[in-house]
Amino acid sequence: MGEETPAPPKRHTPAMGWFFFSPSGRIDRLPYILGLLFLTAVNGFLLSRxxxxxxxxxxxxxxxxxxFTTALGSxxxxxxxxxxRLHDMNVPGAVAVCLFIAPIAFLTVLVLCLWPGSSGPNRFGxxxxRPKP
Known part of the structure; x- marks a missing residue:
């Protein structure tokens, strides 16, 4: 009898739930910008309704x-x-509190959109x- 070849390991493909609701892992600038645009569009639609x-x-x-419920989720x-996004820049996620400080919130979003992430692996993934394994 011949040996069966083991199945290749399954590669975990992140889902939208991970992207929008989990703080684990890292994302690059483009997914961050697209995520913000999506949240803005959803909230804009609801506000127009x-x-x-x-x-x-x-x-x-x-x-x-x-x-109201969508705003909480957003x-x-x-x-x-x-x-x-901060994890991709090798910065602790607690720095995200800057998004709630009005004078520096816009600057924080601008930095997150423009600053390149760390190249290669870092302590966050x-x-x-991808989520951190």
Missing amino acids: LAAVPEDSTEFVFWSFVG IWSAIAIAVK EHRN
């Missing part, structure tokens, strides 16, 4: 609830992708755009 309906309608209540998502 809310602005388009009369305040005394049940539809306004519905869009208010959807907008805040966490923005933190999670910022932490991963071996590869970019």
Whole structure:
């Protein structure tokens, strides 16, 4: 009887849940920018829906609830992708608190968008755009 060849190890492909909700791992500049643009588009759409309906309608209540819950999720998502971007720069994720300090929040986002990440493996992961194993 011949020996069976073992199956190659499965390569873990990160999912959108990891990208938007987990602070583990690293991401490069482009995924960070695209993630921010996606969150902005979703929140912009919900805000436009809310602005388009009369305040005394049940539809306004519905869009208010959807907008509020989405805003909470968006805040966490923005933190999670910022932490991963900081990890790519070999900086601890706690620096993401700068996003909540109004005078430096814009500068922080600008740095996260423009500053290159560390080349090669670092203490937050071996590869970019992957969770830490």
